[in-house]
Amino acid sequence: MKRFLTGFLIAVFTLAPVMAEQVPFATPPSDRNPSEPAVGTLANIMATIQLRHIKLWFIGKAKNWDLLNYEAKKLEDDFIAAALFYRNLPIDNVLLVDKPLKRLMEAAKKKDYSLYTKAFDELTAGCNSCHVAGQVGYIHIQLPKSSPFSDQSYER
Numbered sequence: 001m002k003r004f005l006t007g008f009l010i011a012v013f014t015l016a017p018v019m020a021e022q023v024p025f026a027t028p029p030s031d032r033n034p035s036e037p038a039v040g041t042l043a044n045i046m047a048t049i050q051l052r053h054i055k056l057w058f059i060g061k062a063k064n065w066d067l068l069n070y071e072a073k074k075l076e077d078d079f080i081a082a083a084l085f086y087r088n089l090p091i092d093n094v095l096l097v098d099k100p101l102k103r104l105m106e107a108a109k110k111k112d113y114s115l116y117t118k119a120f121d122e123l124t125a126g127c128n129s130c131h132v133a134g135q136v137g138y139i140h141i142q143l144p145k146s147s148p149f150s151d152q153s154y155e156r
């Protein structure tokens with residue numbers, strides 16, 4: 001398990017800069033980790049994750065596949081940052097949300113609406129199982145009912 005954890009973290013460490021480079025303006029200076037200055041508390045990372053969870057849902061509903069792929073990657077980056085900085089987060093629970101995120105990227109690639117809804121449900125279940133495991137089960141995540149992002153168009 002420990003070796004697996006180390007392997008996982010090495011993998012995400014090497015992948016993180018690659019992912020950041022996908023947006024040229026967001027490429028960090030080479031001497032520091034992209035997420036470092038923005039990290040703050042785990043609850044603050046989670047608040048960002050919560051916003052992205054809402055966005056992802058409405059982006060998928062609008063079938064904006066490029067944006068869905070983009071946002072799923074950003075959410076994955078958030079979880080990687082959380083796992084790197086909060087080492088007590090169980091890696092199994094991180095993987096439980098990473099899998100559906102990868103499937104959301106796959107859904108975007110295939111423009112597959114039903115894969116997107118299935119993966120989104122799995123993602124939400126993954127949020128809640130870590131909250132239960134982490135003794136914050138009272139933070140219960142559900143399918144978003146409305147979007148606070150009235151300033152961004154999800155239409156293609």
Ligand code: HEC
Nearest residue numbers: 042043046047049050053089093094097127130134136141
């Ligand atoms: C690997 C574990 C883990 C996963 C996966 C996870 N969370 Fe969390 N989350 C936590 C922990 C632990 C806290 C409590 C942090 C604290 O209070 O310091 C938390 C707190 C939160 C909070 C409360 C933040 C606040 O300030 O009110 C929200 C909202 C949240 N998570 C949303 C999500 C969403 C949405 C997902 C899935 C897309 C998710 N979380 C997945 C572990 C996880």
